[in-house]
Amino acid sequence: DAGITQSPRYKITETGRQVTLMCHQTWSHSYMFWYRQDLGHGLRLIYYSAAADITDKGEVPDGYVVSRSKTENFPLTLESATRSQTSVYFCASSEPTGGGQETQYFGPGTRLLVL
Amino acid sequence: AQKVTQAQTEISVVEKEDVTLDCVYETRDTTYYLFWYKQPPSGELVFLIRRNSFDEQNEISGRYSWNFQKSTSSFNFTITASQVVDSAVYFCALSEANNFNKFYFGSGTKLNVKP
Numbered sequence: 001d002a003g004i005t006q007s008p009r010y011k012i013t014e015t016g017r018q019v020t021l022m023c024h025q026t027w028s029h030s031y032m033f034w035y036r037q038d039l040g041h042g043l044r045l046i047y048y049s050a051a052a053d054i055t056d057k058g059e060v061p062d063g064y065v066v067s068r069s070k071t072e073n074f075p076l077t078l079e080s081a082t083r084s085q086t087s088v089y090f091c092a093s094s095e096p097t098g099g100g101q102e103t104q105y106f107g108p109g110t111r112l113l114v115l
Numbered sequence: 116a117q118k119v120t121q122a123q124t125e126i127s128v129v130e131k132e133d134v135t136l137d138c139v140y141e142t143r144d145t146t147y148y149l150f151w152y153k154q155p156p157s158g159e160l161v162f163l164i165r166r167n168s169f170d171e172q173n174e175i176s177g178r179y180s181w182n183f184q185k186s187t188s189s190f191n192f193t194i195t196a197s198q199v200v201d202s203a204v205y206f207c208a209l210s211e212a213n214n215f216n217k218f219y220f221g222s223g224t225k226l227n228v229k230p
Contacts, residue, residue: 033218042206042220042221042222042223043206043220045217045218088158090160092160092218094218103150103162103165104150104162104208104218105162106152106159106160106162108158108159109158109159109160111158
């Protein structure tokens with residue numbers, strides 16, 4: 001199906017384990033983003049990528065690693081999960097224009113619980 | 116200072132009432148986009164509208180309308196004859212031409228529409 005998908009949709013893990021959240025988009029958008037959404041904090045940017053092999057930190061990057069070997073995929077890895085990383089994670093993609101970011105389209109989200 | 120302020124944390128209305136969600140933004144750029152997203156209880160983020168800074172025309176889409184006023188740096192969202200299905204969290208967002216990689220979200224307004 002066309003669009004942006006995330007997997008898994010739900011994940012329970014334990015403190016200290018490595019977890020990878022997957023994001024896949026079919027629009028060939030240049031930009032991809034990872035956000036976390038927590039009560040009281042709204043959406044906060046973790047990492048973004050302007051193109052394949054180009055990534056950069058957002059507002060809250062500590063404890064996360066990203067890669068983008070292909071335009072359509074943008075996995076997010078928690079190297080050693082902590083309870084504070086319990087959150088809902090959203091992936092988004094967009095195509096920039098001269099006036100700024102085009103609309104960001106969001107995936108359905110991944111609910112992660114770290115025990 | 117916050118780039119996007121949604122001062123109304125939560126609003127409750129009775130079905131068929133009109134309701135306006137406020138959004139005030141801050142930017143020094145002359146070229147920027149403003150957005151509204153809806154997040155229903157199911158959790159996904161749904162794009163509603165994008166407005167560029169050069170287009171101050173108000174927009175109407177069915178029961179939804181948006182009032183963009185550069186003079187007051189506001190981009191307010193009105194739902195006419197609200198329905199229970201409008202119950203959701205609504206986010207206002209900003210992207211700037213000169214800050215290409217960022218997408219600023221407000222903290223969201225939770226709308227409760229009671230039957």
